[in-house]
Amino acid sequence: MSDSPDYAAPAIDKALDILELLASSPSPLSQLEIATAVGRSTGQIFRPLMRLEKRGYLHRDRSSGLYQLSMRMFDLAHRQEPLRSLLSVAVPVMREVSATVAQSCNLGILDGDRVRIVAQVESPADFGFRVRVGALFDVATTATGMVLAAFSAVTGAADTVSTAFGGLDQERLTAIRKDGVFVLPDSAQPGITDVVVPILRSDSPEAVAALTVPYVATSYSPSSVDSARETASRAAREIQAALGI
Template sequence: MSSSADGRSEGPQGAAASLLNGLRVLEAFRVDDPTLGVTDVAQRVGLHKSTVSRILSGLAEAGYVHRDQSTGRYRLGLGVISLAGPLLAELDVRRLAQGELEKLTKVTAETSALSVWNGMEAVVVEQIPSPQFVKHTAYIGTRYDRYESSSVRLFLAHLAAENVKSLLGSKQISRDPAEVLNDDVAAHLAQVRDDGFAINDGYTDAQEFGISAPVYDYAGALVGCVTLSAPRARIGQSDVPRLLTEVQHCVERISDGFGAHARSVDADIRSHAERGR
């Protein structure tokens, strides 16, 4: 970080700027849109096409992206795994959660996943898919940035109000004004925090249902969240309290692994049942 003559910060320069731009290019690739052209990437990261083209060429040489010779389009390469692998292997919350996620999926027969917060998105770092033929799944590395997502609202509920306002105001977290969750954001997130869970009852897609609950460490800090996902058509109103109970028990056990004190879920479940689905 350099400074101008008047003392103002001018941002990363030289090699640091090139590195950050390279990372931005890699982050442009998504699970739901894995193959991109130079123009696509340039539009997403806000850089000139010639700059993006040079960055992609360098990343291709290093094995971090792969170029399809027939189309000229790019996708992430296997080199990215070598970077992410050590992190995932050493991520404490992932190691502690895996066995509990397996138990959650076994007892509910639905997909369970663990997400962490990267500052602006919920990122899936572990998943146990439902054994059923029809299921809702998300690949490891999937990033969620919609307010209507249960995991996103769960994380936002634990952020300072000014951070939430900034994320929504900058559109880093998108919000559908026509969605049913059009009530006061601060009040809604306070309720999520007090309840200890967030529910996505068709808010992101008419066919999706999800319950997210927080994982805490010994200091009471949020370290991740567990989400149980299912096709919405399979979840009846009477199923919600049972599934919520299982999710809450799962996060309690994971939190206990971090030395957190277990919290009672009975009041939360009764409150949710009284409010209705």
């Protein structure tokens, strides 16, 4: 439990409750549905709804009165300079990777103790595996998460890694750092082999992101897992050089 004092800010809490609810909702919601879901009355959420709509964070359909998130938060997230620079450099290279191996690829970063997917390039083939941009995954149960943990700033000691990322195997992390690439059958998606390489800082063995090719083995696949590994490794080095960090 945090030792910092808990300063209540009811108005902010209401607004954040609304944003988090709509972000997780598969469809637009009415004012009553929002109020019920966040455990408040319609009167209590009226003003936050109006302010969020006025500031452009929510869109309200004029005919149905239903609320949904606008693109405002997506825009704010991508204004952050490090992420904007990373995406501008990485996405063109990722397109080349996808075209070369005829597989999709995605880019993940650490977001607290989880993995956040910040970019995705579709496979040009008829078969491929797609990961939604913005999706969150556990570090300890994904190949991308293990690579990011292996090359994170906290991997200096086993107990630190265990605390930060939920008990990852230190020997496996050491092996990943030694190899510089990680190939692992996806435990959640049969038939997919995750090929993951870190994108490192030039001045330290710390990853700013991880490039993942979720390799789908079919009779239509023109390239092998080894080819995907080599292509992804070259792409990671190219992105790293272009970032200049």
